[in-house]
Amino acid sequence: MMPTLKLRITLRPLLGLILALVLTLLIPAQSRAEDGGPAARHTGQAKIFLAAGDYRHALEACEQLIRERPSAAGYVYLTYVYQAIDGYLEHLSRTEQWGLVDQLYFNLAYRDPQDLVDPPGGMARMAKEMIQTSVRQQSDVSAGMAMRLDRQQTETLWKQQTAWRGAKPDAWWTAAPPAWQW
Numbered sequence: 001m002m003p004t005l006k007l008r009i010t011l012r013p014l015l016g017l018i019l020a021l022v023l024t025l026l027i028p029a030q031s032r033a034e035d036g037g038p039a040a041r042h043t044g045q046a047k048i049f050l051a052a053g054d055y056r057h058a059l060e061a062c063e064q065l066i067r068e069r070p071s072a073a074g075y076v077y078l079t080y081v082y083q084a085i086d087g088y089l090e091h092l093s094r095t096e097q098w099g100l101v102d103q104l105y106f107n108l109a110y111r112d113p114q115d116l117v118d119p120p121g122g123m124a125r126m127a128k129e130m131i132q133t134s135v136r137q138q139s140d141v142s143a144g145m146a147m148r149l150d151r152q153q154t155e156t157l158w159k160q161q162t163a164w165r166g167a168k169p170d171a172w173w174t175a176a177p178p179a180w181q182w
Helices: 002-026 029-033 038-052 055-068 072-094 098-109 124-149 151-167
Strands: none
Touching: 038 055, 038 072, 055 072, 055 098, 072 098, 072 124, 072 151, 098 124, 124 151
C-alpha cells in the first residue's frame, strides 16, 4: 500500500504541471492579456489617451504593444488610432475649429522639452493636410500588416469598428469600439 501512496504523491505535481502547460497553450494570448498583460495595459492606456485627445500618446501605446507582443489585433488598433486622427481632423475642418487643428498638430509634433525652445511651426490648414496625408498612409501600412498576420481576425475587428462608427458618427474617434476589450 505504501508504494501506491508514494506514486500518487509524485504523480500529482507532475500532472498539475502538465495540466498547467496544456491550459497555457490552449488559452489564446488575448484572453491572458485581459488579466493585465501587455495588451490590456497598452490598449487601456490608448483608450484613455483617445478620450483625452492625446493622439501622440495613443499611437505610442499601440506601438509599444506591437513591439512587446505583435499581433493582427495590435496592428488593427494602431490603424484605428491613425483613422481616429483622420476622423477628428475631418470633424474639426467641417466645424471650422482651426485652433484645435493647431493643438492637434502640436500634440503630434512635440516630443521633447527641446521642442519648447525650437517649436515646430505650421499653419492650421497646412498642418491638417500634412497630418491627414501621413496618417492615411500609415493607416494603410498598419492595416496591411494586420491582414497579413490574421485576415479573419482583422475582418472581424473592422466590422466591429464600422458598427461603432455608425453608432457614434460625430465622436467615434474619442474611443475604440467597446467590443475591443483586449
